[in-house]
Amino acid sequence: MTKRIVELIFKHFRLAYILFSLLFAFSQLIHAEINDNNNGLVQFSDTVYQIPDFDLKKAERMYYGLISLSEEAPACADCHYMNYIDTINWNPSTYEIALKYYKGDAKILLDVINTPRGKILNEVHAGYEISEEQAVLLQAYIDKRYDSGEPQKKPVINNLILFILVNIIGFAATIDLLFTRKIKFKIVHLILIIGAAIFITRTMVIESIKIGRQQDYAPTQPIKFSHKIHAGDNKIDCQYCHHTAETSKSAGIPSSNVCLNCHILIVEGTKSGKFEINKITEAQLNNDPIEWVKVHNLPDHVFFSHAQHVGAGKLDCAECHGVVESMDLLRQENDLSMGWCLDCHRTRKVDFKNNEYYALFEKYHDKIKVGEIDSVMIEDIGGTDCMKCHY
Amino acid sequence: MNKYWKSKEEKQTETRVPGSQANRDKEDSSLEMLFSDSIISSGATRRDFLKLFGFSIASAAIAASCEQPVRKAIPYLIKPEEITPGKANYYASSYYDGNDYCSVLVKVRDGRPIKIEGNKLSSVTGGGTNARVQASVLSLYDESRYKSPTINGEIVSWEEADKEIINRLNIISDSGKEIILLSNTVISPSTKAAIDLFLKKYQTAKHIQYDAISASGILEANKATFSKEVVPSYFFDNAEIIVSFGADFLGTWLSPVEFTKQYAQTRSLTEGQKRISKHIQFETNLSLTGSNADERIPIKPSEEKTILANLYNNIAPAFGAKTFKSPECNYNTEVITRELIRHHAKALVISGSNDVQVQIIVNAINELLGSYGSTIDLDNPLQHKKGNDTDMHNFIESLENGNIGGVIFYGTNPVYDYPKSEIIEENLKNCDLLVSVSTEKNETSEACIINCPDSHYLESWNDFEIKPGKYSLCQPAIRSIFNTRQAQDSLLKWSGEKKEYIDFIKANWQKNIYPESRASDFFTFWNNSLHDGIFELKSINKSVVTSVPVNILESAFNFFEKSSDNIEIVLYEKMSIGSGKNANNPWLQEMPDPVTTAVWDNYICISPRQAKEKNLKTGDLAIINNRITIPVLIQPGQAYGTIAVALGYGRKSSGKVAEGVGQNIVSFYQMRNGVRFAYDTISSLEKAGTGYQIAKTQLHHSMEGRAIIREATIEEYLKNNNAGNEIHKEIEKHHRSLYKEHEFSGHHWGMTIDLNKCTGCSACVVACMSENNIPVVGKNEVLRAHEMHWIRIDRYYKGNEENPQTVRQPVMCQHCDDAPCENVCPVAATNHSNEGINQMAYNRCIGTRYCNNNCPYKVRRFNWFDYTKADAIENNTVDPAGMTLDLKRMVLNPDVTVRAKGVIEKCSFCVQRIQEKKLTAKLENRQLNDGDIETACQQACPAEAIVFGDMNDPESKVSKHLKDPRNYHLLEELHTLPSVGYLTRISNRKKET
């Protein structure tokens, strides 16, 4: 049976090869065609420009400021950053611009740059005079950026290299200590081995703990929403937007009509101009919800209720979420580990006096009256039970 | 371990306001998105997998230096007022599938209906449910439902389908051939109005009501005797003696939820009652009702009439009525006669037979006993089961004659459940128009040309009138998941009516029902009714009946079947599957039959003596009449000389779950003048093989003399309150411990189960599956004793094998304060909470199963395989019922963890409900009231046998029950100190000698 299959394969190998190469060539052809069709066409009002590759490169340089746009203007890339960064930059990134203006009319681009309407834009783009040709080139470049996709965060591998290196050193030291004996002083071996062992264990423990944890997680959001500006500078109450925190398990992410309650009037941000706020309006118009990235994630087997903590427990948001009002880019302040939860459950007092529910703990009330204890910890009324959070 | 959609933001992209048209397009796409793999394939990420492997692969984790998967939080664009993410809403609605009616509340969480609960406001069902009602939420997410209208199997738009149908209807109507609308009994006034419109539009159209399980005999008998073609209402709660002939009124007969509630009231001894009803059951196969009876007499179905006739003749003289000639019967009816006469006006005699003559005699007896007006109400009859078998028979005849041009099947499936299904299927081909309007895929819809899929009741508007003046509403809890349209809308469209059905209902209510109310305006009236789910008028029971005409009664006595030695076959309904309409529901298939404890099968029930004679044993295959081969199950209590086989199995096209499960037995209906009799004489029963395995959840049926279910008779009980439970005090005296017991400073949750009220209907079993995300494991796994139910109904037989006494006991985790399971867990995954709950932390469990071994009640369940797809290792899922399909996963309760492979799980006293209600109390700054918290099993129980509450509160109902002298704990001699108490079973029979 197997023999027959092998024979068959060999027999038809040539045919398969030819077919395969034909297919390959064909696909190349199609691919090339698509490229030809789409690339390098830019519209300016009624005119359509064909941008050759050479000009595209020129456009790139222009964007980076190697060829200056106009005399005073800095390079576009100075403000509109190209790559992924994990801090906030109020100016829209190149990719975001591309998202908005992809395959658009270069005339619009020209207007935005030369005669901006927003206050901020007016300030920063003041005095820009770019030509039609430059606008077309910029448009072409923006299209190219869009085609090359969203800039990704590059993975960091330093840790791994270090880890492997230390492993090798430790292993080599052990081998030398036991067999080869190249180094005379055993203390060297010992120091190396013990050092490596400590490092390896430490890294492993730390990394194991980190699995599934996201402390300091601060993803970029689809809109450059700054808690600092909203909650900090403008002193908006947390629960204005996260208004189900007191009553429901989830605090709720505001729907875009909540945003528009204010932003129907405030159409321009002090730092970001109109660009970011416009996203809300656009979402509303296009009927697309805004896909926020969840920052605080708990494992699926944990049941956390905001209502319990904010509503009944009267906790301040900051106790878990940190000083959100000082964060431009929201960051997970605490590790949200079980131990972290327990620390609180063990040390916090229950609001025994003001909540009628706790009247049922007569024993504790008596003790408080007598003065035997002055307060009741969450732990005392079962705050460390498994089924408080896991069920 | 995965949990599905903790909050709405995580998944939901759209508002799903029931009925809002604006978002329709968006919505469809969003729903589709929900079922596409891309969204729910979140499964376990690589990182989770690494986490599972812990330290050993920690180094690989560094190597991967991978990011946590990005979880998106998508808020509403415009948040609907009534939906709070993470909080459940309850919508009042009604369940009616053509057979069962129940007023319900639908629990909707983040836009998904996830649980059905009973509506306590209803005076008919009173908050009770049964297994089928509980399971109905899962059929909403049945992946085999039709997803859009089709013509000849091709997907078409509604416009195209409508055009085609209207076109053909007109042609047929013009040609003078009949158009038949074949539906179940319609109990909806607005649907009736819609049908009337339809009939008006098409002159040749006729509406025939056909019930798969018919009550034709009762209808005909009432027509003959009292000129009222109705199925009366029964009041078991008024009865002091109930004599039932083959009517499984606690399980399947007419309105079991209502009857169970009434029956349980007559069996209650908790609220100071000192009397319980006496229940005598004559029946062939051991039914749920029969197994609860005080006295049960196994009879052949053909003997029923003779016994009734004798009974009548015995009673009649006492009331000065005429007697008639009847053959002798083997059973001495004198004692029953005395009892009936003694309790006259408080007695009730019923029969499940479809034989008019039998029902006439029953009516005559009831009339003599003065039951009308007390236990039977003819003036406020039940509105369902109005299908007359003769109509159906005539329909088949005209079909055969070619008089019928088109048939619209609305929710009916005669190709499967009518005895002459081949004839129907054959002759249907001659029709020009075959439309199926059905929620689920079935044999008839497969035979139809055009399919206009009906929306599920949870997606539909409707109104019902189960009894005159007892209105209830059905409202959609979710937008149609598929491109389905509710049948009434289809009918309206075909009738040329422009209105949507909801407006039609409103108009109808405004016109006909609103005037009867005292509401200030229609808007308030409508909103209140919708909020409550019901609108009820006070009914007056007049029920003055004239005596049964002598000539009619005489004619009922003119024919008696000759007793023969032939074996008789009885077709019965199972609690779970019924006529087979809901057979594709995995929860129902997996629900152990309360009598046989078998799942996923039907079989021949045969008496032990008969089996010995036929040389059959459980697991053999037998062939009946050389036609159908079915496995055999020896069933104690089955009448000798009979066999019984359940209906509802052997579905051919219904979806993956039911197809190929069991055998279809409808061809054994006995047809007499077009009336279906659910029994027949069979010519042969031969052994045809061995080695078939019937999956039963319980293999041993004797209590082995252990005091597991404690019993006494009512006489003993009245003499001594702790009769049958004397040992309880004795054991309590011996309870001493070296250690000081732990204190429960706040709550101490406890539960009691009144064994006298519990009928074993298993609604709790399905409710628990629904509430707690319990996996369905399938027949093979049950065969290997791997079933997962957290609550089970233990059933034991006592006494004579041919007619045993049956006792039942629901058993779930007893939440022992000295729990043996807790001691042995090496990782402390199970321990005791501050509130007395034996808590189980699934994510801590490593699966040694030691706790399960050490549990004397064997209530812990282990995830033997990856039943839920929550396991980190891929491609090892065992899921024969498709419960891990993304669609069916919508039914999962987001408040309960979905357990992964290799962990133990068990009853948690519905801790999610406890936590929720405690939180509500805290937020409302008040104390928790007794009765605030209802566990899922308690909520579902139609008999109110289960009571849950705080044992630390001396005023709570559960504390009172625990102080009842009837209370005992299961295996209390082990000093496990369970938090679950049982109240002894008190029966109304003479003490055995």
Add this chain to the structure above:
Amino acid sequence: MYVSPVRELLIKGDKNYKKVTNDITKPIVNKPGKLWFLGVSVTSLAAIIGLFAMFITVRDGIGMWGVNKTVGWGWSITNLVWWIGIGHAGTFISAILLLFRQKWRTSINRSAEAMTIFAVMCAGIFPLIHMGRLPLGYFILPYPSTRQLWVNFNSPLLWDVFAISTYFLVSLLFWYMGLLPDIATLRDNVKNKILKPVYKFLSFGWTGSVRHWSRHESMSLILAGLAAPLVLSVHSIVSFDFATSIIPGWHTTIFPPYFVSGAIFSGFAMVLTLMIVARKTMNLTEYITVGHIESMNKIIITTGSIVGIAYITELFMAWYSGVIYERFTFYNRALGPYAWAYWIMMTCNVISPQLLWIRKLRRSILFTFILSIFINIGMWFERFVIVVTSLHRDYLPSSWQMYKPTLTEIAIFAGSLGIFFTLFLLFIRFFPVIAIAEVKSILKSSGEKQVNITQNLLENE
């Protein structure tokens, strides 16, 4: 030197120190024979099948086994207890018999200890793979974690973790420390270029200095003193798994002594099985003599009788207690659906060892061999009876179930046997089966030639 004439001589033939060394190191110095290769391939094949079955179990779930809602433990725990039991002989021989100064232990203690270690390793497999979530098995260790959770020190299963790992580690230490001088001997005798440096490394630099010997001796004695209660504790703690539970048939105070004697009983049976084969194939008949076998048989008859009495006591107590559940359990054991297992156990463990009262049979190698296998089987069934028959019909008849092993379980058991024998075959290939130094130390007092010479001298005088 006076040697009691009653005592049998322990080393036969014309031996001197050199000969002892050569005889015992011969299988290591020489090339292995065909039989050895055949043996290793068979056993390693079994081991591979077993490992595959374990992989399947971990991947698909415990559902691959026949265990169910009522019988949560089947073959896995049966095997665990059986293997742990077998693992009792080695340390018993070297520790307790050392304390009792039994010289005959010297010929068998090394291989018995090795067997102990391998048996404990095999035993250790079962509690691990019987976990539903093996990848999370580390939860069972009390390590500081961010969950701030520890373990349940009340659980016998946790005691097991400590008991078995301690037993394993201490046995390993004891075994290896005893092995050091012999490895040194090997180091100095082996010519193989690869093995020699390995033995050199493994010998820890042992030279036979009298200072080392003196410390070694006192350490061995105290280790033996520690290991003796350890041996008794391990199976006691394993028996707590059952004894502290609530299941009728498990909940018995007699379990600790009963388990320990059963363990020694089965351990000696396994030692006999292995030694009878080894002495023949490895030409060690002069070191492991019929006298040795008889001595072991005497232990077997003692422990076997204790086990028999325990069985009968159990039955008596079940009746005497008056507890219906207990009574039923024992009635069910003897006459229920698993009665066959019970009677196999009774026959093999209670009746057949009684034949050893007959001296002829006691000294018959063939009979001993067959008997030892019988006892192995019987003791396996003892554990099966305890685990399965107690569980399958416990308190509530509604939950009563039957248990039937699946192929996976059988394969895992076969695999554990495969692992055990593979390790043992490797051991006899690379390490001396008999403690060379210890045999040499008794050569003067118990060697046939030496004793004869001394006696002749005495007589001549």
Add this chain to the structure above:
Amino acid sequence: MNKNKYLKAYYDDDGLLIKGLKSLKKEGVEILDVLTPFPVHDIDKILGYRRSWIARVGFIGGAVGAVIGFGFQVWVFTVDYPLNIGGKPFLAVPSFIPVTFEMTVLCAAFAMVFAFLIRSKIGPGAEPFIHDERSTDDRFLILVGVGKNATEETVSELKNKISNTGAQGIVLKDDVELSKNY
């Protein structure tokens, strides 16, 4: 001759060895070490070695193990995370005994073995000084110190003394290598 030297004396019987040792000791010969293939009793007494204190190390190890084992369990269940397990009190002493016992034995055994290895300066990778390959087989060796200032005469005198005790052979060696091992 200003280097340290020593003599290796071979015996082929433990009886002879003991006799020889006794006589050499009597004559005040400095005995550096005795190598035997198996433990020969009484040599340590003849050479006057003190009793090993390994037992005491074992005891201390065991005591530490017991305290840690018991203390840890008590701390976990009463202070750190008290759990109501099966209705038992938090301090359920009988439950803690098995683990305490095992910890005792484990710590004692390990303490002793490590003490033995460290004290004897042997262990994984330790380089043995092999005076004679047959010293682990059937030869008994006595290493006799010759002293720094020994002349050839004293050496031959010593050799004579030794050969009188029945030694099979005597070899003179430099002490350089030996010192590595002691």
